Amino acid sequence: xxxxxxxxxxxxxxxxxxxxxxxxxxxxxxxxxxxxxxxxxxxxxxxxxxxxxxxxxxxxxxxxxxxxxxxxxxxxxxxxxxxxxxxxxxxxxxxx
Amino acid sequence: xxxxxxxxxxxxxxxxxxxxxxxxxxxxxxxxxxxxxxxxxxxxxxxxxxxxxxxxxxxxxxxxxxxxxxxxxxxxxxxxxxxxxxxxxxxxxxxxxxxxxxxxxxxxxxxxxxxxxxxxxxxxxxxxxxxxxxxxxxxxxxxxxxxxxxxxxxxxxxxxxxxxxxxxxxxxxxxxxxxxxxxxxxxxxxxxxxxxxxxxxxxxxxxxxxxxxxxxxxxxxxxxxxxxxxxxxxxxxxxxxxxxxxxxxxxxxxxxxxxxxxxxxxxxxxxxxxxxxxxxxxxxxxxxxxxxxxxxxxxxxxxxxxxxxxxxxxxxxxxxxxxxxxxxxxxxxxxxxxxxxxxxxxxxxxxxxxxxxxxxxxxxxxxxxxxxxxxxxxxxxxxxxx
Numbered sequence: 001x002x003x004x005x006x007x008x009x010x011x012x013x014x015x016x017x018x019x020x021x022x023x024x025x026x027x028x029x030x031x032x033x034x035x036x037x038x039x040x041x042x043x044x045x046x047x048x049x050x051x052x053x054x055x056x057x058x059x060x061x062x063x064x065x066x067x068x069x070x071x072x073x074x075x076x077x078x079x080x081x082x083x084x085x086x087x088x089x090x091x092x093x094x095x096x
Numbered sequence: 097x098x099x100x101x102x103x104x105x106x107x108x109x110x111x112x113x114x115x116x117x118x119x120x121x122x123x124x125x126x127x128x129x130x131x132x133x134x135x136x137x138x139x140x141x142x143x144x145x146x147x148x149x150x151x152x153x154x155x156x157x158x159x160x161x162x163x164x165x166x167x168x169x170x171x172x173x174x175x176x177x178x179x180x181x182x183x184x185x186x187x188x189x190x191x192x193x194x195x196x197x198x199x200x201x202x203x204x205x206x207x208x209x210x211x212x213x214x215x216x217x218x219x220x221x222x223x224x225x226x227x228x229x230x231x232x233x234x235x236x237x238x239x240x241x242x243x244x245x246x247x248x249x250x251x252x253x254x255x256x257x258x259x260x261x262x263x264x265x266x267x268x269x270x271x272x273x274x275x276x277x278x279x280x281x282x283x284x285x286x287x288x289x290x291x292x293x294x295x296x297x298x299x300x301x302x303x304x305x306x307x308x309x310x311x312x313x314x315x316x317x318x319x320x321x322x323x324x325x326x327x328x329x330x331x332x333x334x335x336x337x338x339x340x341x342x343x344x345x346x347x348x349x350x351x352x353x354x355x356x357x358x359x360x361x362x363x364x365x366x367x368x369x370x371x372x373x374x375x376x377x378x379x380x381x382x383x384x385x386x387x388x389x390x391x392x393x394x395x396x397x398x399x400x401x402x403x404x405x406x407x408x409x410x411x412x413x414x415x416x417x418x419x420x421x422x423x424x425x426x427x428x429x430x431x432x433x434x435x436x437x438x439x440x441x442x443x444x445x446x447x448x449x450x451x452x453x454x455x456x457x458x459x460x461x462x463x464x465x466x467x468x469x470x471x472x473x474x475x476x477x478x479x480x481x482x
Binding site for chain 2: 003004006008009010011012013014016017
């Protein structure tokens with residue numbers, strides 16, 4: 001076993017994090033009701049991971065970047081965003 | 097040109113000769129006069145350097161690290177509490193492989209509060225990944241700081257360097273120091289620029305690194321530190337060719353031929369031990385001296401070879417690793433284990449500025465001889481001079 005070849009200074013090229021799938025961190029995800037949305041783009045501004053995009057007059061969530069923090073839902077002035085749990089199964093003790 | 101300089105002035109002149117571009121430092125006793133001297137050079141126009149005022153030693157280290165990452169040649173000074181305070185950033189600096197050079201004017205750590213010399217402050221940072229050089233006199237302080245830049249900046253190394261000399265004993269005591277010509281130093285020490293913070297080549301530096309890569313980075317860092325040990329010998333020779341002074345790499349011997357009892361130490365005590373060895377030799381004793389110039393990386397293989405003929409090894413430590421003993425005592429035992437079964441007598445002495453003279457070293461020598469004659473196995477470590 002030999003040590004991996006690495007840059008001398010521990011560093012990464014821009015875009016390295018964008019290549020990583022973050023979806024496994026998430027417990028919940030935003031679901032957008034486009035009937036309520038007025039395209040004000042507040043959610044785009046607040047999203048810390050740039051996981052929201054506007055595409056043809058619609059707000060879309062890029063789920064490989066979304067960590068489910070819920071800031072978009074909290075900041076949406078028209079309450080168009082609902083956080084929905086990723087896991088819908090049993091919780092707590094499971095009876096055999 | 098020969099000048100009468102104390103250790104701090106010698107360090108400042110070394111920084112001037114090395115054409116240091118950034119000095120980020122916070123004043124601390126007894127290192128502050130280095131900073132004052134460099135700012136005097138800047139003020140009178142004999143040195144082109146940016147002095148960065150900082151609010152702490154932690155910030156000083158961070159500023160020097162940032163300046164080096166931008167491609168500048170950076171220098172700073174500290175000791176004791178300041179060194180402990182910047183400890184976190186020391187690890188950043190070595191891990192990011194930035195060749196900052198720092199003069200450490202060794203002083204005891206509180207509590208109780210002390211201003212006096214010992215090596216406890218730097219030994220506490222032995223795992224920081226820095227190269228650690230120790231000087232026995234002010235000429236060596238000047239020469240080692242210049243060599244430290246060439247060593248740290250070498251493509252095979254790329255690591256930060258601490259150049260150690262003791263408070264007051266060296267920092268405030270004047271000795272004749274030969275000042276090499278600027279042109280000679282310029283030829284010996286060409287400026288190396290490796291900016292990491294480059295607007296044309298943006299990088300995410302020091303990103304969170306997972307278990308799959310962290311260990312590999314550390315392997316490369318340790319390998320680079322080990323290479324520095326060999327390289328210091330070559331650099332010392334090259335410097336000798338320029339100035340006529342070769343300090344002999346990582347470890348040097350004094351009167352080791354046929355020596356039976358060998359004193360091993362570092363820093364100012366080396367000069368004292370040299371005189372003690374001469375006195376013992378004059379009295380017909382087979383005494384010798386091993387000078388550890390490089391404590392990190394520890395030159396274990398060279399030490400093994402040089403101590404091979406000895407009947408007893410005496411480690412003189414101006415530090416205490418609480419609950420374990422002296423740092424040199426521990427290193428020597430580790431280096432010699434399985435190679436020879438020579439006993440290592442480990443002495444803790446001179447802490448917090450307690451004076452150690454020639455007569456103390458001859459007394460220790462006698463104690464060791466008595467121990468040898470009695471066939472007693474030496475204690476793990478013992479305190480001398482209480």
